[in-house]
Amino acid sequence: MAAPRKPVRIWVDGCFDGMHYGHANALRQAKLMGDVLVVGVHSDAEIERNKGPTVMREDERYAAVRACKWVDEVVEDAPYLTRVEFLDKYDCDFCVHGDDVTTMADGSDCYHEVKAAGRYRECKRTEGISTTDLVERMLFLKNNPLLAGSSLDYKRPQAFAVHDTEEKLRLFANNRKPQVGVDRIVYVGGAFDMFHPGHIEFLKGARQQGTFLIAGIYSDENVSLTRHSKYPIMNLHERALSVLACRYVDDIVLDAPVAPTLDFLEQHHIDVVCNTTFASAASPDQDVFRAAKDAGKYCEIENPVPHASSDAIVTRILDNHLKYEERNRRKAAKAALEAQLEAASRQ
Structure with a gap:
């Protein structure tokens, strides 16, 4: 009798800040590539170092990813740089990311190591939402x-x-x-x-x-x-x-x-x-x-997190709008660099 097939375990990581249907669609596409979807979520400190301030706190982002129906396991405080040794730690066969380049604070590709090891796959980024x-x-x-x-x-x-x-x-x-x-x-x-x-x-x-x-x-x-x-x-x-x-x-x-x-x-x-x-x-x-x-x-259902509301999130963002405007300016500059890297990689 043939040995049972080993389940294909997939690694996806990200900020998942203000979890929206674009994030969910990426996770859906990734899950289609295998059997078990393991999702690493970066901490607030890790995102601050590489990208800027977060919209949602890390505990909120962890909870949002856990609630996604395509996710099987969540790894908290995942590193921003995706390494082969981390995929091995969680017995993942390969990593999946959208068809755009994501960079570290120094401009280097977050996925260069897993790409070089042939353990990287892409899914289509969802247009019109971020x-x-x-x-x-x-x-x-x-x-x-x-x-x-x-x-x-x-x-x-x-x-x-x-x-x-x-x-x-x-x-x-x-x-x-x-x-x-x-x-x-x-x-x-x-x-x-x-x-x-x-x-x-x-x-x-x-x-x-x-x-x-x-x-x-x-x-x-x-x-x-x-x-x-x-x-x-x-x-x-x-x-x-x-x-x-x-x-x-x-x-x-x-x-x-x-x-x-x-x-x-x-x-x-x-x-x-x-x-x-x-x-x-x-x-x-x-x-x-x-x-x-x-x-x-x-x-009537008692909500264990009554402080969590759309009003609270919007108020939090608007109270810090100058910080987020600066974040968006930084992200635009970073996106331009990522586009250059992507164009160069396809030549």
Whole structure:
């Protein structure tokens, strides 16, 4: 009898700062190349030395990567320079990175050693999204707040550009669990803007109330109505992709109603509705969960990280906007150098 095939173990490392669907898409692509995905996440100090200040703290970034459904193992405080000995330490066959060059503080390629050893693979970088872009969106809104009736393009078409979104939604949902008749179906609704550990812990708690979790994603218009001039930072499809990448979510509903009706609950065979802290677009006197309460389907979930919110993240960034603007200037200069290195490597 032939010996069983050794599982192919893949190493991916990165900052995963402001974890978004671009990060998740890279992890999805990497997982397709093997069996076990091991993800190394750099510490705040390591990123500060090589790139600049982080948007999210390291504990927040570790939690976000652990919640991604394509990740099997997380290694905290991974070094910025990817070395063969580190791949060997975690029994990884090769390393995967996007098709762009990432450099150390001195301009050298972070992956030169594993490339030379033939233990490097590439995946396609996701266009139209980056942590730098998200920071720029927030900084823009600080100086250009939305007014009543304002267009949701924020005068920034890049913020709402949709790059093959329907295909990405299909790919992100490809391995979702099928709903079966014996499932206890849980529903949550929300904006899920700037997907963060507060969202993750809420979804984790909601999933524990049943066996199948559906997340309703509010439209851009409803988010803007309820959160006013600062939101949404990410558009409906961007927010949906972030939610679909979460291991606790089984399915989503796009453009979900802020106040789910009994018809909505019956249509989706929902057994329990878990409360979010999202502000209602309706009158303060209107209970958006009235239908669920009347049907005996309402449940409140205590969030163990109530301090984690989109507001807190945006406030943190805006309070330090000069630091992040300097970071973005440094990153632009570094990106120009990386482009030169990439062009030279392909000649």
